[in-house]
Amino acid sequence: MSKLSTQTSKLLPLLFQHLDEERAVTVLHVGLALPETVEFFSNYRCKLHFIDVFPALPIIATEEPATTQAQQFRELLPFSSNTVFDICLFWDLFNFLDAEAIQALFTVMRPHLKKGTLAHAFSVHNRKAPQKNNFYGIQQLDALTVRDRQSTPHCYAPHSQRELTALLDDFRVERSVLLPDSRLELLLLKS
Amino acid sequence: MIGPSIVIKGEVTGEEDLLIQGRVEGRINLNGNQVSIGESGEVYADIQAKVIQINGKVTGDINGHEKVIISKSGNVHGNIVAPRVTLEDGAMFKGSIDMDPAVANAGRTTVAAHQPSQASTPQLKASGLDLKSV
DSSP states (O other), X not given: OOOEEEEEOSSHHHHTTTOOTTSOEEEEEESOOOHHHHHHHTTSOEEEEEEOOGGGOSOOOXXXXXXXXXXXXXXXXXXXXXXXXXXXXXXXXXXGSOHHHHHHHHHHHGGGOOTTOEEEEEXXXXXXXXXXXXXXXXXXXXEEEEEEOSSOOSOOOOOOHHHHHHHSTTEEEEEEEEEGGGEEEEEEEEX | OBOTTOEEEEEEEOSXXXXXXXXXXEEEEEEEEEEEEOTTOEEEEEEEEEEEEXXXXXXXXXXXXXXXXXXXXXXXXXXXXXXXXXXXXXXXXXXXXXXXXXXXXXXXXXXXXXXXXXXXXXXXXXXXXXXXXX
């Protein structure tokens, strides 16, 4: 397993602030299933969906065989029709998708989101922010574990805040926190 | 035990713990017992058991009535339903996990409340004995 470090998070606790304890929380975690993440969620009545999209990057339309980006996301995210997420943990994903791919992602995700769905993502304050090649776990309510990916996706092209906000369908940026290296931590709310 | 060279296609049922070192395709139903998949084990089946420990490869849905443990050498592709799930460092998992700690805690309370002392029940170690009938 790759080198492990930790990172505090001011926004992660807000995802769990208003959960209804009477029903299970449904969570999408874009990335590898990690021991600490499963351990963290074992305190909640929950259904966790772990899907690592990164090995499939870049998500681009191809001619041979002819596939659209939306078709590729449908194969990667095969949720049952009754799956509706309370929390989506996108982590770094948007920094590795072009504008069309982000739109295709939300075309596929839209039926599985609801008003009030919360999401967490990392973005950049400055598009020249260096590539972070990490994947994340949840150590505790306000702390993430960070590991290095073994392979490097060659499609890092982060969006400006304005671009990303426009691309995020009807998610709005509820809060953002400036991090070192011109990175941003985002809390998104589906309206 | 299902040995490394054994291949089973169909449904496996019973009332004792099972270690799978070979290959099973179909369905495994050992509701009151533990199923362990050894490092050489390959299972292409839905599994139902009280405790499920995975050191090998499983493709299928897993229902652990008490807990599911995926060890560092484990590789699971499927959906897990269990009150408690443990993933060890290095384990590979793709799918969903449905957990309910309230059920896990209730289960622990029930087991603790009803578990007789070991000294008074040595015969319970016998293979295949249904504990619920004691």
